[in-house]
Amino acid sequence: MQGLIKDLNGLLSPAQVLSQPEEMLAYANDATHYFKSRIPDAVVLPHTTDEVSKVMQYAFTKEIPVTPRGAGSGLAGGCTPVNGGIVMDLKRLNHIQEVDRNNMTARVEAGVVLKRFQDQLEPLKLFYPPDPQSASVCTIGGNVATRAGGPRGVKYGTTGNYVTGLEVVLPDGSIINPGGKFVKQSVGYDITRLMTGSEGTLGVITGVNLRLLPLPEANRTIVVVCETLEQAAEIVAEIIARGAIPGMIEFLIKLAITVMNNFFSPPLPTDGEGYLFMYFDGTESQVEYEAKVVTGICHDMKAKEVRRIDDPKAAQAYWTARANVYPLIQTIFQRATTEDITVPRNKLPDLVRTVQTIAAEEGVMIGLAGHAGDGNMHPSVLFSQVTPEILAKAEVAIDRLTRAGLELGGTISGEHGIGIHKAKYLAWELGDIQIELMKRIKQAFDPKNIMNPGKIWMEGGGDHA
Amino acid sequence: MLRLEEYENIIEKCSHCSYCQSTCPSFLAEQSEAFVAKNRLLLIRETVMHDRMPYSSRAQEILDYCLLCTNCTQTCSSKLPIDDIIIAARSKARQKGGGIKQFVMSKMLTQRGLAGVLGKAGSIAQKIGVATKEIPQLAGRSFDKMYSGTYSPAGEVKKRVAYFVGCGTNFIFPDTGEAVVKVLNHNGMEVIIPPGQVCCGIPSLGEGDLESARAMVETNIKLFAGLKVDAIVTDCTSCGMMFKEKAARCFADDDPLQEQIVAVTSKMWEVTDYLQNEGLTIQPGKLDIKWSYHVPCHRGWSPTVKDAPRKLLGQIPEAELRELEHPELCCGGAGTYFMSHREQAEKIREQRLEEINNTKANAVLTQCPVCRFYIGFKVKDREVTHPITILARAYGL
Ligand SMILES: Cc1cc2nc3c(=O)[nH]c(=O)nc-3n(C[C@H](O)[C@H](O)[C@H](O)COP(=O)(O)OP(=O)(O)OC[C@H]3O[C@@H](n4cnc5c(N)ncnc54)[C@H](O)[C@@H]3O)c2cc1C
Ligand code: SF4
Ligand code: SF4
Numbered sequence: 001m002q003g004l005i006k007d008l009n010g011l012l013s014p015a016q017v018l019s020q021p022e023e024m025l026a027y028a029n030d031a032t033h034y035f036k037s038r039i040p041d042a043v044v045l046p047h048t049t050d051e052v053s054k055v056m057q058y059a060f061t062k063e064i065p066v067t068p069r070g071a072g073s074g075l076a077g078g079c080t081p082v083n084g085g086i087v088m089d090l091k092r093l094n095h096i097q098e099v100d101r102n103n104m105t106a107r108v109e110a111g112v113v114l115k116r117f118q119d120q121l122e123p124l125k126l127f128y129p130p131d132p133q134s135a136s137v138c139t140i141g142g143n144v145a146t147r148a149g150g151p152r153g154v155k156y157g158t159t160g161n162y163v164t165g166l167e168v169v170l171p172d173g174s175i176i177n178p179g180g181k182f183v184k185q186s187v188g189y190d191i192t193r194l195m196t197g198s199e200g201t202l203g204v205i206t207g208v209n210l211r212l213l214p215l216p217e218a219n220r221t222i223v224v225v226c227e228t229l230e231q232a233a234e235i236v237a238e239i240i241a242r243g244a245i246p247g248m249i250e251f252l253i254k255l256a257i258t259v260m261n262n263f264f265s266p267p268l269p270t271d272g273e274g275y276l277f278m279y280f281d282g283t284e285s286q287v288e289y290e291a292k293v294v295t296g297i298c299h300d301m302k303a304k305e306v307r308r309i310d311d312p313k314a315a316q317a318y319w320t321a322r323a324n325v326y327p328l329i330q331t332i333f334q335r336a337t338t339e340d341i342t343v344p345r346n347k348l349p350d351l352v353r354t355v356q357t358i359a360a361e362e363g364v365m366i367g368l369a370g371h372a373g374d375g376n377m378h379p380s381v382l383f384s385q386v387t388p389e390i391l392a393k394a395e396v397a398i399d400r401l402t403r404a405g406l407e408l409g410g411t412i413s414g415e416h417g418i419g420i421h422k423a424k425y426l427a428w429e430l431g432d433i434q435i436e437l438m439k440r441i442k443q444a445f446d447p448k449n450i451m452n453p454g455k456i457w458m459e460g461g462g463d464h465a
Numbered sequence: 466m467l468r469l470e471e472y473e474n475i476i477e478k479c480s481h482c483s484y485c486q487s488t489c490p491s492f493l494a495e496q497s498e499a500f501v502a503k504n505r506l507l508l509i510r511e512t513v514m515h516d517r518m519p520y521s522s523r524a525q526e527i528l529d530y531c532l533l534c535t536n537c538t539q540t541c542s543s544k545l546p547i548d549d550i551i552i553a554a555r556s557k558a559r560q561k562g563g564g565i566k567q568f569v570m571s572k573m574l575t576q577r578g579l580a581g582v583l584g585k586a587g588s589i590a591q592k593i594g595v596a597t598k599e600i601p602q603l604a605g606r607s608f609d610k611m612y613s614g615t616y617s618p619a620g621e622v623k624k625r626v627a628y629f630v631g632c633g634t635n636f637i638f639p640d641t642g643e644a645v646v647k648v649l650n651h652n653g654m655e656v657i658i659p660p661g662q663v664c665c666g667i668p669s670l671g672e673g674d675l676e677s678a679r680a681m682v683e684t685n686i687k688l689f690a691g692l693k694v695d696a697i698v699t700d701c702t703s704c705g706m707m708f709k710e711k712a713a714r715c716f717a718d719d720d721p722l723q724e725q726i727v728a729v730t731s732k733m734w735e736v737t738d739y740l741q742n743e744g745l746t747i748q749p750g751k752l753d754i755k756w757s758y759h760v761p762c763h764r765g766w767s768p769t770v771k772d773a774p775r776k777l778l779g780q781i782p783e784a785e786l787r788e789l790e791h792p793e794l795c796c797g798g799a800g801t802y803f804m805s806h807r808e809q810a811e812k813i814r815e816q817r818l819e820e821i822n823n824t825k826a827n828a829v830l831t832q833c834p835v836c837r838f839y840i841g842f843k844v845k846d847r848e849v850t851h852p853i854t855i856l857a858r859a860y861g862l
Binding site: 018020021022023025026027029030031032033043045071072073089091092094113115134136137324326327328330331334336 | 477478479480481482483484486487496497498499501503504507508511518521523524527542543544
């Protein structure tokens, strides 16, 4: 890429263009670092939509690939530059432009960190529910691009349910504003929704309009210890079937509890196999009622222990620990991957049994955690050692898991997106006709295929390891 | 031992979750992932650890931009000792021949500790090619010239407490030291200030100069280990961290000094933390003061140190705490960082100053002398001091 850096320096200030190998190292992976590193040729750090547009115009003319990047916390390899080129780091677009209390809406730039936004809303008694566990770092642009969700999905849905409008820079540098501040719209194709979950392949999201809710006044946390994983899954299915809607239901295994236990006191007993962390929010009387009903269900279904944590500060420790589970697990294994299968909630017990069967048959260790309330589980292959043999076994196991999820009427990804790592499964879920349609949409947006190429579907059977 | 080889497997435990991005001040100021803890670990692995990339001047710069503030270590979901790894890497890089900056700095540090550097800040700044107008004024008389030996309370001796006096208090802010002695005495505690104390060693450690740091630790540990006291206090959170967390790591596990290190560090407290834990025996009088609290970064070594001033001064009638929006934000001072990296430090300080201005308080309190100086240099409309001096004032001492 002769002259690339010089050209970029002409478009932006030199401090906004990185190209030295020591800097590129930081942009070669996302949180799936155990996969191949992909080194960009340059990283740009724009401050404004206009700067984004300038870089896109340039890249379009020169046909240089551009990969948008938020915090780089993705779990699908989405922000890594498969074909090199420019990585566009959007973290400096970080203004919260408006919080409109009367309309219950907000407008943010794409690089705003989710937690910072949520912290600003709290004193205003406003609530933006989407809660990927990486909230302290992930960007709202990244959340929109991956349709991120989290434990609150069960009651409040995911990012997609809150986006009402966007500002997008298209691959040729033109700027569009689909949707808006209004909460409904019936005008032509819904480009806002199409961009939501587009994983950086259709354009660069620079601004986001969001819908807000009033902050629930009260909450309760309940932790349930179960004899078996199936019992935990059956309790979740029963709670949903009875019409109770907790704010969150998280499913965890004993292994997770052992790494979480120093976050809270007293520690949880480790003689159970399955654990549920549940949260109820709403009015005081509502949370009290729901907590009682659900406690009743758990006792009826013979849970080993039902622990109620009424003090919100003490409860927070359990949820902080929850947010750290995945990285903590990685400290005790040489590698831990994570899947994102989502099934209809009454199929959870089946999924749990299938995971155990596959693990036993393939001879790999598979951990289970997930946002069980919305049927979204993250089976995780745990490697004590990484050898070609174990990698091969793991691949078979993950293939089988993915198939099993689909056979149960589920999907291959509930919230992480496809990126590179799940591309090979895309056809299993969507079939050729839908994929062909998607490719034609991509072609319409990005005729030169410069926008995050090599993602979502496999290109020429590429090397995706 | 803080040897880089010890961290080969540990470094692999980084899950790349990016959580350290939420608190790393050098990342927050630059908003570039090159400057986050995670990338520093990668760089260390590729350069000084495995020689897969040259230890270039850019690599050194990226490692040197680190303030060793420990925020990443406190945030890291995988509990990696990131600051120790960076210290070990700096030390390894030193062995391979560090720059003139490092040489000048550590020479000064060995001779006279932090105060030596601060006192000579002007000429050092010249030598290492940075210009800083922000240089602390050294006190006319250092604390050790005024206080040394044993100070007994008026009545019965309830506790015997040894006092480790850091460089900041000794040379720049002796008023903190005076307040420590008076407040402890007032609460029935005898204070012992052994002569012959030297710098705690943390500035040398930060430069990767393990040898000098070890020598200082050894001197101090031997001085305090034999004392028959109930506790050892420091007013400085960084000195506290050096004793409590780093001293033992400077030596091999089977080093004979380890026993004495344990004897000393098991009694080590930050002074407000100690007082809060013991409970005040005399209630302070009222004081009309609105204060905000800048929590020093080096707080991870005691779970209670960051709440101690809040609880302690909370007992002063009419004193009112006005919390900063982010009380735990780094101020950019970081030992000698504000001199060696003036531009970066000023950038980091900006948000701290903004939040201070946003509180309608008339004092900013913090237990770190460098924070006190570095914030105080810019904050002129209100007092910037150590919480213990406010307690002394409330007692009328
Ligand atoms: C410990 C941990 C826990 C996690 N927990 C959850 C969870 O509970 N739920 C969940 O959904 N995810 C979770 N994730 C995954 C990740 O945090 C989310 O996918 C998040 O939405 C990614 O945001 P980001 O800013 O890091 O985006 P990146 O990783 O930088 O990018 C993700 C994708 O979005 C694209 N993109 C980013 N910004 C833009 C933009 N402005 N315009 C266009 N495209 C863009 C990129 O090209 C890429 O394809 C977790 C990750 C970690 C490390
Ligand atoms: S010690 Fe501080 S500056 Fe250095 S990497 Fe960690 S958080 Fe960043
Ligand atoms: S928080 Fe720790 S594990 Fe996560 S990226 Fe940073 S250094 Fe690595």
